[in-house]
Amino acid sequence: GAGVSQSPSNKVTEKGKDVELRCDPISGHTALYWYRQSLGQGLEFLIYFQGNSAPDKSGLPSDRFSAERTGGSVSTLTIQRTQQEDSAVYLCASRGTGQGGQYFGPGTRLTVL
Amino acid sequence: GNSVTQMEGPVTLSEEAFLTINCTYTATGYPSLFWYVQYPGEGLQLLLKATKADDKGSNKGFEATYRKETTSFHLEKGSVQVSDSAVYFCALGFNDYKLSFGAGTTVTVRA
Numbered sequence: 001g002a003g004v005s006q007s008p009s010n011k012v013t014e015k016g017k018d019v020e021l022r023c024d025p026i027s028g029h030t031a032l033y034w035y036r037q038s039l040g041q042g043l044e045f046l047i048y049f050q051g052n053s054a055p056d057k058s059g060l061p062s063d064r065f066s067a068e069r070t071g072g073s074v075s076t077l078t079i080q081r082t083q084q085e086d087s088a089v090y091l092c093a094s095r096g097t098g099q100g101g102q103y104f105g106p107g108t109r110l111t112v113l
Numbered sequence: 114g115n116s117v118t119q120m121e122g123p124v125t126l127s128e129e130a131f132l133t134i135n136c137t138y139t140a141t142g143y144p145s146l147f148w149y150v151q152y153p154g155e156g157l158q159l160l161l162k163a164t165k166a167d168d169k170g171s172n173k174g175f176e177a178t179y180r181k182e183t184t185s186f187h188l189e190k191g192s193v194q195v196s197d198s199a200v201y202f203c204a205l206g207f208n209d210y211k212l213s214f215g216a217g218t219t220v221t222v223r224a
């Protein structure tokens with residue numbers, strides 16, 4: 001079946017602009033995660049959704065970052081007033097019930113000029 | 114807090130060589146442990162996992178054993194191939210939630 005998909009695959013934006021990153025999880029997966037992969041910080045957890053609610057937002061680096069999930073499926077990560085330090089690959093993962101592990105999407109490479 | 118420390122790379126090997134990537138962790142409680150792999154140009158893939166002490170995860174010729182006494186989960190493969198060239202990440206999580214990753218180890222296998 002289809003895996004986790006993310007769009008866009010690449011995004012170049014100017015400092016100060018807002019961006020939206022989209023994640024389509026595997027159908028039926030109730031848990032959804034956002035991570036960030038950057039050179040200086042490695043792989044960092046950002047936020048976790050169970051269904052449409054986000055019980056853990058502890059990894060969001062600032063209030064410029066927000067995320068939502070609708071219909072228990074698609075999720076959008078929004079970064080407002082982007083800064084150069086936001087440049088990274090943003091990864092989405094989803095997980096079904098049981099212990100099958102998290103399945104990652106290909107990521108969105110964000111470059112803030 | 115929870116953290117993972119893994120062997121720094123890069124690691125360069127010849128085909129058929131033995132590969133070990135060390136991974137140790139710090140955690141409150143008893144996490145599940147994972148190895149993820151990222152092949153060039155591709156996304157992260159789960160390679161193997163272990164959910165309790167003394168469990169051995171294995172896949173594609175790779176193995177790792179959950180050692181509670183040494184808080185370790187070292188990755189091993191007896192005979193690597195060029196196709197094993199990738200970045201390997203050790204990770205921990207509780208109930209497979211909110212993974213904490215190591216820094217990653219880049220492995221290059223030469224023919």
